[in-house]
Amino acid sequence: MASFKISSTFTLFLTISLLHLISARQLTESDQQLKFQYHKGPLLNGKISINLIWYGKFKPSQRAIITDFIASISSPKPKTTTSQPSVATWWKSTEKYYQLTNNKKSVNLALSLGTQILDENYSLGKSLTTNQILKLASKGHQQNAINIVLTSTDVLVDGFCLNRCGTHGSSYGARVNGKRSKFAYIWVGNSETQCAGQCAWPFHQPIYGPQSAPLVAPNNDVGLDGMVINVASLLAGTVTNPFGNGYFQGPKEAPLEAASACTGVYAKGAYPGYAGDLLVDKTTGASYNANGVNGRKYLLPAIVDPKTLSCSTLA
Numbered sequence: 524m525a526s527f528k529i530s531s532t533f534t535l536f537l538t539i540s541l542l543h544l545i546s547a548r549q550l551t552e553s554d555q556q557l558k559f560q561y562h563k564g565p566l567l568n569g570k571i572s573i574n575l576i577w578y579g580k581f582k583p584s585q586r587a588i589i590t591d592f593i594a595s596i597s598s599p600k601p602k603t604t605t606s607q608p609s610v611a612t613w614w615k616s617t618e619k620y621y622q623l624t625n626n627k628k629s630v631n632l633a634l635s636l637g638t639q640i641l642d643e644n645y646s647l648g649k650s651l652t653t654n655q656i657l658k659l660a661s662k663g664h665q666q667n668a669i670n671i672v673l674t675s676t677d678v679l680v681d682g683f684c685l686n687r688c689g690t691h692g693s694s695y696g697a698r699v700n701g702k703r704s705k706f707a708y709i710w711v712g713n714s715e716t717q718c719a720g721q722c723a724w725p726f727h728q729p730i731y732g733p734q735s736a737p738l739v740a741p742n743n744d745v746g747l748d749g750m751v752i753n754v755a756s757l758l759a760g761t762v763t764n765p766f767g768n769g770y771f772q773g774p775k776e777a778p779l780e781a782a783s784a785c786t787g788v789y790a791k792g793a794y795p796g797y798a799g800d801l802l803v804d805k806t807t808g809a810s811y812n813a814n815g816v817n818g819r820k821y822l823l824p825a826i827v828d829p830k831t832l833s834c835s836t837l838a
Contacts, residue, residue, distance in 0.1 A: 527570065528651060529547065529599070529626060530827065533551055534615055536782050548614075553802050553837055555685075558772060558832075559687070559770065559771075559772045559784065559827055559829060559832055560770070560771070560772060561623060561624065561769065561770050561829075562768045562770070562771070563762075563768065564765075564766055564767070564768025564769045564771055565763065565768075565769070566620065566624060566634050566762060566763055566764075566770075567632060567669075567707065567762040567764065567767070568621075568631055569631060569632065569633070569667060570633045570635070570640070570667060571633065571634050571635070571666070571667055571668060571762075572634075572635055572636075572637030572667060572668045572669075572670055573631065573634055573635065573637055573669050573671060574637040574638050574640070574663035574664055574670045574671065574788065575589065575590070575593075575636075575637075575639045575640070575660050575663075575668070575671050575673060575729060575757075576639075576640045576642065576645075576660065576662055576663055576670060576671065576672045576673065576743065577639065577640065577641050577642065577673050577675075577676045578642045578647075578651075578659055578672060578673065578674045578706060579643065579649075579674055579675025579676075579677060580643060580675045580676075580677070581643075581647060581673070581675055582747075583715075585746075585747050586639070586745060588742045588744060588747045588748070588751065588816075588819070589747065589751065589754065589790055590636060590639075590751075590818050591785050591816050591819045592610065592623060592751050592755070592765075592814050592815060592819070592821060593634070593635075593636045593670070594607070594636055594813075594815075595610035595611060595666075595813075595815030595816045595819065595821070596610055596611060596614045596634050596758075597611065597614075597633065597634055597635055598610070598611050598816050599611075599771075599813070602659070605739045605752075606814050607689055607814065608812060608813055608814065608837035608838060609641065609813060609814050609815070610814070610815045610823065611819060612670050612813075612837065613755075613823050613826070613837050614634075615657050616835055617632075617762060617763060618827065619828060619829050619830055619831050620758075620763045620769075620770055620781065623829055623830070627656035629711070630730050631765055631791045632762060634681065634758075634761070635761075637663070637664065638663065638664065640662055640663065642659070645678070645720070646660065648676075649678050650679045650680075650706065650730060650783055651674070651678060651680045651681070651825075653677065653682075653690075654682050654724065656672055656680065656690075656708075656710045657692075657694055657708065658834070659672045660672050660694070660708035660709075660710070661694070661696070661708075665696025665704070666696065666704060666706070667708040668706055668707075669706075669707045669708065669709060669758070670706065670707070670708045670709070671709045671710070671711070671754065672708065672709070672710040672711075673710075673711055673712075673713070673750065673754075674710070674711075674712045674713065675713050676713045676714075676715050676716045676717065676746060676752055677716075678712065678713075678747065679717075680710070680712055681714060681718065682719035683714075683718075684710045684714065684717050684722065688711065688712065688718075688721065688722035688749075689709065689710055689712065689753045689755050689756075689757055690709070690710050690757070690820045691708065691709045691710075691757045691760055691761045692707070692708060693705045693706065693707050693766050693767075693776055694708065700816070701804035705765075705766060707761050707765045707766075708814070709754065709757045709758070709761060711750050711753045711754050713746040713747065713749075713750055713755065714746060714749055714750075715744075715745050715746030716746075718730070719745055719813070720751065722749055722753065722777060723745050723746060723748070723749025723750075723752075724737075724749075724787075725737060725738045725789075725822075726739075726740040726745045726748055726749060728747055728795070729750075733796025735794070735796050735797065736750070737808070738798065738801070738810040739807060739808045739809040739810060739823075739833055740809060740822070741804065741807075741809040741810065741811040741820035741821055741822060742809075742819065742821075743809070745805070746823065747808065748821075751821055751823075752823065752824060755821075755824060756780075756781065756824045756836070757782075759780065759781040759782040759824075760781055760782060763780065763781045764778065764780050769827065773783060781828050782824040782825070782827075782828055783824050784822055784827045784834070785797075785825035785826065785834035786824070788824065788825040788834045788836065789801060789812055789822055789824060789825060789836065790802075790812055790836050790838040791836055791838065792835075792836070795837075797820075798810070799831060799838065800838065801811075801822070801838055802838055804820060808834060810822065812836070812837045812838040813837055821827060822834035
């Protein structure tokens with residue numbers, strides 16, 4: 524069993540029906556119930572491989588959207604201003620969490636794309652439980668790794684669309700030299716045909732709340748661009764709260780983490796029903812806030828700045 528499970532960017536969906544349309548929240552000292560805290564637990568550090576377990580049918584072009592995003596996290600600093608803001612710059616903001624732990628060793632976190640496992644024949648069926656998600660995650664390497672399970676549009680997962688768009692957690696791996704160590708895992712589902720209005724907003728008309736026209740997805744794939752948002756949010760939550768005792772606010776069972784505390788905020792000026800003043804590609808009309816490798820563009824969630832307790836955006 525997983526030692527803990529945390530819902531994706533959209534933890535707040537348990538208490539309010541509209542996932543992405545939450546106002547930009549400033550986490551001030553006056554808002555005591557939302558005070559961001561460090562709970563003295565370890566953060567992920569060292570060289571970490573991100574292994575991808577693709578469950579169901581994904582086109583090679585769809586897989587490339589995710590793999591290019593992972594590669595973009597650790598890409599060298601862009602040399603030109605046209606490459607900014609970048610995915611790497613967005614990820615660099617997580618370093619502030621490590622600096623506040625006063626553990627210099629922890630700052631040496633290096634993520635890289637690891638192995639990919641394709642399960643196109645639905646080895647566990649098309650309706651998965653939480654335990655089966657963990658079983659799939661366990662197929663990836665379990666040392667110095669984050670294993671990400673990505674399920675296709677025709678796969679049902681317990682709680683998917685009802686109260687979550689993805690989760691992250693940890694579990695003990697197989698014994699190596701007589702010892703068992705914990706590994707972190709993430710699950711994210713492709714919501715394009717199940718609940719795009721919840722899990723792929725703002726690239727789809729919202730199901731509830733203020734109505735606004737959907738934005739053009741930067742990679743021309745509503746489902747996969749939505750998955751990127753959730754993967755990004757959960758990665759930030761995983762490294763800063765891998766075992767349930769790192770950085771978060773609220774109850775441990777349903778915490779708000781580095782990115783999920785800023786749900787629905789993507790750029791300055793965000794408010795309910797509006798993602799913020801995003802960049803727009805002049806050729807495609809797509810909205811984005813980060814540049815990646817291979818000419819990719821992405822929309823990434825704001826991350827709480829642990830020093831100022833506010834949602835920090837790229838644009």
